[in-house]
Amino acid sequence: MNGLDFAAPAALALVLLAIPLAVAARRRPVPLPVSTLAPLAGARPGWRLRFSRALPALRILAVVLLAIAVAGPRRGDARTLVPGEGIDIVISLDLSSSMLARFGDSNRLTVTKDVVREFIRSRENDRVGLVVFQQDALPLSPPSTDYAALDRMVADLDSGLLPDGTGIGVGLAAALSMLQESTAASRIVILLTDGEHNAPSIRPEDAAALAAALKIRVYTIGIVSESPGERAREIDEDLLREIAAQTGGRYFAASDPGQLADVYDEISSLERSRITREAFDDYDYFAPWFAGAGAALLALELLLAGTLLRRLPA
Structure with a gap:
């Protein structure tokens, strides 16, 4: 206690x-003037x-x-603060063909997979789920503590599992469906993309409204180019900021592998700090x-x- x-x-x-x-x-009452106290000398107070x-x-x-x-x-x-009652996380990853663009010494998808695998390996008691999306979304694993299985699953990911495109709305909605029955103290979605929503499916704004209604925080990560001109053409950062702000999360931009690793570390720190505070509510x-x-x-x-x-x- x-x-x-x-x-x-x-x-x-x-x-x-x-x-x-x-x-x-402690103040004594003002004494009354009397001629003599002799008759009361032997009297005891009642x-x-x-x-x-x-x-x-x-x-x-x-x-x-x-x-x-x-x-x-x-x-x-x-x-x-009972182990296992902490954070339920669903990682929603963009597998569109643009994720094969060069990023550092490799490509965006390979670097993202390495960072996500390290993020999963660093979990303790948190349950982690996995969703991938292109034009459609594919739920691969509900929140689980089987980190070894999740690690193998992420390692095997590749672009082309689904029709190509960037369905940010459906990628978020699929992640939310995994968390809506969760009773964890903290429920979050980490959605990563490098493009603009262009799929004829669920609107990202509608999915964000659903996340806000379910009280599920969404952290959005944009894989961006270092060139401001290319960055503006490739990714809708305003949308990602809006999704995060509406749900109580944050938007992060990463233009190199080191920044991406730092983003996942910061998200982990933010949620761990939050759950520690909430534990004494x-x-x-x-x-x-x-x-x-x-x-x-x-x-x-x-x-x-x-x-x-x-x-x-x-």
């Missing part, structure tokens, strides 16, 4: 309100008088308890108990002051 903390720790300053109450309680002196303590304790309640005492449950809140106890003490003080410990008029 995580330790006790406060949702609004600054509110604990309200405890200082108990100080003037304590000072007031039980009402003794208990009435404790009434201010009830009010002080009530103020302390109410201040703690306002600060929102809570305890997070670290048991939500499951709290036990104790404010009602403190508030109830404080209110009960105030009510008790008022009840006693008005009945058993009521001061008689002089």
Whole structure:
């Protein structure tokens, strides 16, 4: 279990309100002038008088308890960090013929496969699924922790498995269908392409709206040319940015193999950080108990002051 903390720790300053109450309680009442105290010399204070002196303590304790309640005492449950309940990831890869263009010392598809395989090998407990797309989409594996099988699957990928084209919308929709029943704390799609949507199928905007409705984040990656002119002609970066922004993800551009590897590392870091924060969203809140106890003490003080410990008029 995580330790006790406060949702609004600054509110604990309200405890200082108990100080003037304590000072007031220590002040002695102004004595009444009497001719002599001799007749009372041997008298002992009655039980009402003794208990009435404790009434201010009830009010002080009530103020302390109410201040703690306002600060929102809570305890997070670290048991939500159970292995296997972390991230469900579906990788959606463009296999269109343009992915065979030169990229570094190899081509875009070969470099992408190497980076994706390394990304898969670095997983711990996260489930990973795989979708490929050209004009149509082909789901190859639902989210799984069989990383060895996924590695072999990615290694065997090649362009030409489907009719050529770039169906970004159908590639995203196929990935979403794998995740819609997932109960993982974090569900994401990593979609990589090097071109513009040109397939007569699902519109990317419609697929992005579905992802947003399902609360599935989409990270989009564009394999781009270093030349700004070629980059503008080859890929619709505005669309990829829009998809990512609409779903709470991010768009990344990679113009060389090193950048592409960095992109996957950053996505991994972002999601790991996010799931660590979300793991402590499951709290036990104790404010009602403190508030109830404080209110009960105030009510008790008022009840006693008005009945058993009521001061008689002089």
